[in-house]
Structures are given as C-alpha cells and as structure tokens.
Amino acid sequence: MYARRSIKSSASVPLIQVQCKGPNGSGPEWLPLKQDWSSRWCTLPDRFTEEFSQRIYDFNTRDSDVFLVTFMKSGTTWMQELAWLLLNNMNFEAAQSSYTMIRSPYLEKSAIYSDGVDYISLCNDIQTNPRFIKSHLPAQLLPPQFWKKGCKIIYLARNPKDVVVSSFHFLTGLDFWRGSLDEFVDDFVADKMAFTSYWAHVIDFYRMRNEENVFFVTYEEMSRNLKDVVQRLSRFLDCKELSESEMDKLLTHLNFKNMKGRKFGNSTGLLSTLRKTKDDFNFMRRGIVGSYKDELSPENRNKIDKLTERFLEEYGVTESEIFGSME
Numbered sequence: 001m002y003a004r005r006s007i008k009s010s011a012s013v014p015l016i017q018v019q020c021k022g023p024n025g026s027g028p029e030w031l032p033l034k035q036d037w038s039s040r041w042c043t044l045p046d047r048f049t050e051e052f053s054q055r056i057y058d059f060n061t062r063d064s065d066v067f068l069v070t071f072m073k074s075g076t077t078w079m080q081e082l083a084w085l086l087l088n089n090m091n092f093e094a095a096q097s098s099y100t101m102i103r104s105p106y107l108e109k110s111a112i113y114s115d116g117v118d119y120i121s122l123c124n125d126i127q128t129n130p131r132f133i134k135s136h137l138p139a140q141l142l143p144p145q146f147w148k149k150g151c152k153i154i155y156l157a158r159n160p161k162d163v164v165v166s167s168f169h170f171l172t173g174l175d176f177w178r179g180s181l182d183e184f185v186d187d188f189v190a191d192k193m194a195f196t197s198y199w200a201h202v203i204d205f206y207r208m209r210n211e212e213n214v215f216f217v218t219y220e221e222m223s224r225n226l227k228d229v230v231q232r233l234s235r236f237l238d239c240k241e242l243s244e245s246e247m248d249k250l251l252t253h254l255n256f257k258n259m260k261g262r263k264f265g266n267s268t269g270l271l272s273t274l275r276k277t278k279d280d281f282n283f284m285r286r287g288i289v290g291s292y293k294d295e296l297s298p299e300n301r302n303k304i305d306k307l308t309e310r311f312l313e314e315y316g317v318t319e320s321e322i323f324g325s326m327e
C-alpha cells in the first residue's frame with residue numbers, strides 16, 4: 001500500500017520518503033483528483049513507519065468531523081483558533097483556558113514528537129462532537145475516510161518563502177534543525193524537509209478547491225481581510241451568522257499581538273514541554289506576510305522562485321493567482 005525510501009538530509013532527525021500506492025498499486029483512488037501519483041513522495045520523520053501509515057489509513061472519521069490540513073508554518077494555529085471558536089459557539093472562556101493545540105489535536109503528532117502520547121488514539125477517543133483535527137499530511141496520505149465520507153476539510157496555504165523563513169526559525173528553536181539558513185533552503189527545494197514536496201501539498205488541494213467539502217484559503221487572505229474569511233468559513237461550516245459585536249470580539253481575539261500575549265493563545269509554553277527550546281524561541285514570531293523580504297538573500301529567494309516556476313508550469317497556475325500579489 002505504501003512505498004518508502006530513505007533519504008539523506010541535514011535535519012537532526014532521520015527522514016524517509018513515503019508514497020501511497022493504493023490497494024491496487026495505482027495510487028489513492030479514493031481522492032477526487034485523478035492524476036499520476038507515482039511522482040508524489042512525501043518526506044517524513046522515519047517514525048512514520050509502515051504500521052503508523054496503516055493506523056492513519058484505518059482512522060475512523062465521523063460525519064461531523066472537521067479537519068484542518070496545512071503545510072507546516074502556514075498559519076495553522078491561527079486558523080485552528082478561528083475555526084474552533086466558530087465550531088464551539090464562540091466559547092471564548094474555554095478558548096482562554098486551554099491551548100489551541102489541545103482543543104484541536106494533531107493527528108500524526110506522535111510521528112514528530114516523542115512525549116509518550118499516542119495522538120491517533122487521542123483523536124479517536126474524543127467524546128465531544130464535532131472533532132476538529134489538524135494534520136500536515138498531503139492529500140494522498142490522509143485517512144481515506146476523509147474523502148469517502150466527505151468530511152469537511154479546511155486547507156490553509158501560505159506562500160513558500162514565508163513558510164521557509166518561519167519553518168527555519170521554528171525548527172531551529174526546537175533543535176530539529178542545526179544547520180544554516182542557506183542549507184535549509186537547499187533541503188527545502190530538494191524536498192528533504194518534513195512534509196515536502198511543498199508545492200505538491202498545496203497544488204493538490206488548490207486543484208480540489210471547488211469540491212463541496214473543501215474550503216481552500218490562504219494565510220495572505222487572512223492577513224488582508226480576516227473578516228471576509230470568517231464570514232466565508234462560517235457559511236462553509238454551517239455556523240450561525242455572527243452579530244457585529246461577536247465579529248468584533250472574534251477579530252480582536254485573533255489579532256496577532258493579542259494571541260501572542262495570551263498564555264493559551266501562544267503555543268510557546270506548550271512546545272517547551274515537548275522539546276527543549278532555545279532561549280529566544282517564540283512560536284508567535286512575526287505574524288506578517290512577506291517576512292522573507294528582510295530575511296532571505298536574493299540567492300535563496302531565487303532558488304525558491306525557480307522551484308515554484310518549475311512546479312507550477314505544469315499546472316498553468318502562477319503563485320500570485322494562489323496568494324495574491326506580495327509586492
């Protein structure tokens with residue numbers, strides 16, 4: 001069902017690549033997207049064993065489930081906080097008394113962190129509905145039931161240069177990465193970073209964006225007009241329309257500075273219980289569009305842009321069609 005191969009990378013944890021061959025060897029036939037899946041390898045920590053893949057494959061969904069799928073550092077936690085509140089009747093009190101990452105668990109987290117918790121079982125055993133589960137897995141490695149049952153999926157994408165900068169700081173801060181930014185960019189464009197290929201991850205969902213159960217949105221749209229995203233998402237999730245004062249309260253709650261300042265809005269504390277973090281580590285780093293402009297050298301930008309051009313050419317899509325202009 002799954003092929004795997006080992007790769008050499010500069011990451012501080014061993015990585016492998018996984019491909020979904022499907023039960024008949026021709027890829028994940030349960031996905032609405034029909035294409036040749038033989039080029040879709042996903043880089044993952046080697047803790048993503050055959051047995052682990054099978055457990056994800058067997059994961060039972062419920063009709064009311066909502067999943068949030070993102071490539072790492074795309075604004076997942078921001079969207080988790082927003083969608084969790086919509087799905088939970090705007091319960092700000094609960095949102096202010098536990099971490100977003102606890103209220104909305106991470107399906108494959110046990111393959112990343114070794115804190116002794118079995119997160120697949122944890123997701124499985126949630127008693128309340130709807131469950132709101134996060135995953136960084138690409139479409140073909142997600143549980144087939146997502147698709148067979150038509151569960152609601154929110155897909156959040158962020159432009160690749162900001163993803164690289166944010167990932168570099170995050171992985172360095174958590175000691176998952178010990179090299180330079182130049183080496184990091186090289187590994188990213190060579191698909192030697194966890195969850196890459198970045199573009200395969202994004203484009204597959206972009207091409208499924210008109211499926212009834214898929215809500216495709218970008219970090220850039222959230223930054224430009226969060227109110228509009230809230231309204232569209234609320235309709236997608238069949239939530240009640242927000243009054244003006246509820247909307248104002250929600251937008252204030254989701255504001256970067258406010259989230260950063262709240263103990264349970266900022267995951268820095270929680271992450272430091274999972275890994276030894278560097279002294280200057282802060283999960284809520286800059287929270288802007290275009291931080292790559294003052295952090296990536298022209299050479300590194302060029303490498304990522306070349307990857308983008310090469311990849312998107314085949315699909316006749318441009319980066320600015322997906323993310324809007326970043327100039």
Ligand code: PPS
Nearest residue numbers: 072073074075076077078166254256284285286287
């Ligand atoms: S993770 O670890 O993959 O789940 O990280 P993820 O949550 O996807 O991404 C973290 C980045 O999102 C930024 N962030 C926000 N931006 C704007 N507003 C709000 N409220 C917000 N919350 C989180 C966070 O700062 C990381 O981006 P960078 O560029 O590193 O600041």
